[in-house]
Amino acid sequence: MELFADTLSWLLLLSGGAFVIIGAVGTLRFPDFYTRTHAAGVTDTLGADLVLLGMLLQAPDAMTAIKILLIFFFLIMTSPVATHSVAHAAYAGREAPLTGKLLLRQNVPLAPGAEDEGGAS
Amino acid sequence: MSEFLKISGRRIVLVLALIALWMLLSGYWNKATLVAFGAFSVAVTLWFSERAEIVDREGVPTSIFPRILTYMSWLLLEIGKANIIVAREVIRPQIKLAPKMIRVPADQPSDLTRTIFANSVTLTPGTVTVDVREDCLLIHALDEKLADVEGIAEMGAKCTRLESGRGA
Numbered sequence: 001m002e003l004f005a006d007t008l009s010w011l012l013l014l015s016g017g018a019f020v021i022i023g024a025v026g027t028l029r030f031p032d033f034y035t036r037t038h039a040a041g042v043t044d045t046l047g048a049d050l051v052l053l054g055m056l057l058q059a060p061d062a063m064t065a066i067k068i069l070l071i072f073f074f075l076i077m078t079s080p081v082a083t084h085s086v087a088h089a090a091y092a093g094r095e096a097p098l099t100g101k102l103l104l105r106q107n108v109p110l111a112p113g114a115e116d117e118g119g120a121s
Numbered sequence: 122m123s124e125f126l127k128i129s130g131r132r133i134v135l136v137l138a139l140i141a142l143w144m145l146l147s148g149y150w151n152k153a154t155l156v157a158f159g160a161f162s163v164a165v166t167l168w169f170s171e172r173a174e175i176v177d178r179e180g181v182p183t184s185i186f187p188r189i190l191t192y193m194s195w196l197l198l199e200i201g202k203a204n205i206i207v208a209r210e211v212i213r214p215q216i217k218l219a220p221k222m223i224r225v226p227a228d229q230p231s232d233l234t235r236t237i238f239a240n241s242v243t244l245t246p247g248t249v250t251v252d253v254r255e256d257c258l259l260i261h262a263l264d265e266k267l268a269d270v271e272g273i274a275e276m277g278a279k280c281t282r283l284e285s286g287r288g289a
Contacts, residue, residue: 019208026211034249035220038207038263041246046204049197063148070145076193080243084250087243087261091251097261101219 009057016050023047032098033090037083044079048072131181132167138181139163179233185283189237192283199276200245207246207263221268224257229281238280242273 019042026039052072059065094108140163149155170176178184210218225242229235239250239258247267252259262268 019204022208022211026207029211029216031216031218032220034251034261035218035263037249037261038247039211041244041249042204042207042211045200045244045246046208049200063145066145076244080240080250084239084243087249087251091259097220097222099220099222101217103218103220106222 005057009054012050012054012057016047016052016054019043019047019050031103033095034087034097037087041079041083044075048075131176131178131183132171134183135170135176135181136163136167139166178231182233185233185237188283192279195279196241196244203245203247203267206267210264218263219265221262221265222251223260223262223268223270223273225260225270225273225277226256227253227258227277228256229277231284234280234284237283238277241276241280248273 023039023041023043026042027036030036030039049072052068052075056065056068059068091108096105096107098104099106140159143159143163144150147155147159149159170180210216227235227238229238235253239253242248242258242260243250247263249261250258251261260268260273
């Protein structure tokens with residue numbers, strides 16, 4: 001039983017680590033700011049979740065397990081807020097997103113709500 | 122009794138949640154001094170949130186329980202699926218993306234459910250909420266196949282249902 005739990009937690013930790021690396025690689029490889037935030041999102045959702053799940057299986061007692069669950073909870077509550085505020089700051093600063101297959105720059109309108117769908121210029 | 126619950130129900134829930142959090146984080150329950158300090162910190166927190174006037178339906182969102190639990194487990198599954206799509210885009214030898222800005226209608230009656238909706242969209246990799254407007258969300262999607270307006274609108278409908286039967 002212990003061997004089973006150990007193997008499972010190793011698998012979870014390794015795959016979580018792999019997702020964190022994939023997120024980091026994506027942050028470097030993706031073409032513009034907005035697409036990079038998506039790659040960073042892989043790191044703080046599936047990567048962190050799998051690592052925490054792997055640690056949960058190694059928790060010596062219930063108190064530690066509950067603390068790990070609380071970390072998971074607070075991570076889920078806070079990370080989208082941070083991501084949104086960064087992305088919104090970029091948009092408010094009129095950082096032009098690359099859109100479409102050709103990755104054309106789509107200008108951000110000065111007035112909110114005036115952008116036309118796929119209107120690359 | 123029901124009148125009493127209506128006025129102080131949220132405070133009772135807040136106090137119980139704070140006591141539970143303190144117990145879970147410290148683990149002491151048989152040392153009188155420490156428990157007294159715990160009770161003191163719960164009381165101070167209650168006093169502060171009372172002063173800051175955040176003991177309302179947004180600060181202590183009792184109305185979305187227990188539906189939020191099933192919603193969160195559904196959301197975790199969706200996050201897992203979207204993560205695999207994004208990870209595949211990352212490890213592709215030649216990056217082939219078609220990012221897109223989409224607008225998804227957000228007709229949630231309350232700010233609370235709209236915030237949950239916007240945060241769920243951001244939490245799902247491949248979609249980031251860029252702007253929250255009066256009637257819609259502006260979402261940046263990593264690829265055409267992640268820019269699924271109907272799917273995201275359905276997520277919004279789930280968020281609306283979290284708080285059913287209560288007006289804004």
